[in-house]
Amino acid sequence: DGGITQSxxxxxxxxxxxxxxSCEQNLNHDAMYWYRQDPGQGLRLIYYSQxxxxxxxxxxxxxxxxxxxxxxxFPLTVTSAQKNPTAFYLxxxxxxxxxxxxxxxxxxxxxxxxxx
Amino acid sequence: GQQLNQSxxxxxxxxxxDVSMNCTSSSIFNTWLWYKQxxxxxxxxLIALYKAGELTSxxxxxxxxGITRKDSFLNISASIPSDVGIYFCAGLENAGGTSYGxxxxxxxTILTVHP
Numbered sequence: 001d002g003g004i005t006q007s008x009x010x011x012x013x014x015x016x017x018x019x020x021x022s023c024e025q026n027l028n029h030d031a032m033y034w035y036r037q038d039p040g041q042g043l044r045l046i047y048y049s050q051x052x053x054x055x056x057x058x059x060x061x062x063x064x065x066x067x068x069x070x071x072x073x074f075p076l077t078v079t080s081a082q083k084n085p086t087a088f089y090l091x092x093x094x095x096x097x098x099x100x101x102x103x104x105x106x107x108x109x110x111x112x113x114x115x116x
Numbered sequence: 117g118q119q120l121n122q123s124x125x126x127x128x129x130x131x132x133x134d135v136s137m138n139c140t141s142s143s144i145f146n147t148w149l150w151y152k153q154x155x156x157x158x159x160x161x162l163i164a165l166y167k168a169g170e171l172t173s174x175x176x177x178x179x180x181x182g183i184t185r186k187d188s189f190l191n192i193s194a195s196i197p198s199d200v201g202i203y204f205c206a207g208l209e210n211a212g213g214t215s216y217g218x219x220x221x222x223x224x225t226i227l228t229v230h231p
Contacts, residue, residue, distance in 0.1 A: 004158075006158075033218075033219075035221075040125075040223065040224075041223055041224075042120070042122070042204060042221035042222050042223045042224055043159075043204070043206075043219075043221040044221075045218055045219070045220075048218060058218070090158050090159070092158075092219075105149065105161065105208075105219065106161075107151075107158030107159050107160070108158050109156075109157050109158050110156065110157065110158050112156070
């Protein structure tokens, strides 16, 4: 079945370390996104990519980096510059249809990152 | 960036009751989406709205895209225990007529249903 796979489900990081969260999709979606979720808040956009080898900053990109070398993969690196990285991270992908009614925006199951 | 105000923040209801939640925006969106999130999981799309004034149903769920394109509501009728979760509205900024782009999310409504 097609879908988005995020790994790992839980991740613990020591302060000062970089960590990379994996996101893979087999939906043949062109666009991929990373969101951060904190308790009591909506999802906030970190980075997004609409095509391979291209990506744009979202609303809270500081302290994060991404790459899009393959259509299927959009890994997120949480760097040591991110001052408050403990959160639930969600990856999503969407189709690039032209005004299609069957709009698709699918989320993975998330990675919970905790700084210890 | 754009902001969505979603209300209420939380609801505690009895099984069988109807539920209503809404979102308002300071700016216009081309598409409104409603998602449900179970604990520890990613949001799942419930209803998508593409035209101002559109009223769409999905089982016990009904959602409407406001005429001004700055608001939307979601109703759940005859709630059941499995309706428990966080409900998010989201507005989509389309670019150039394409159906993908950045989603802006509301803060979420936490729904608790007592049997």
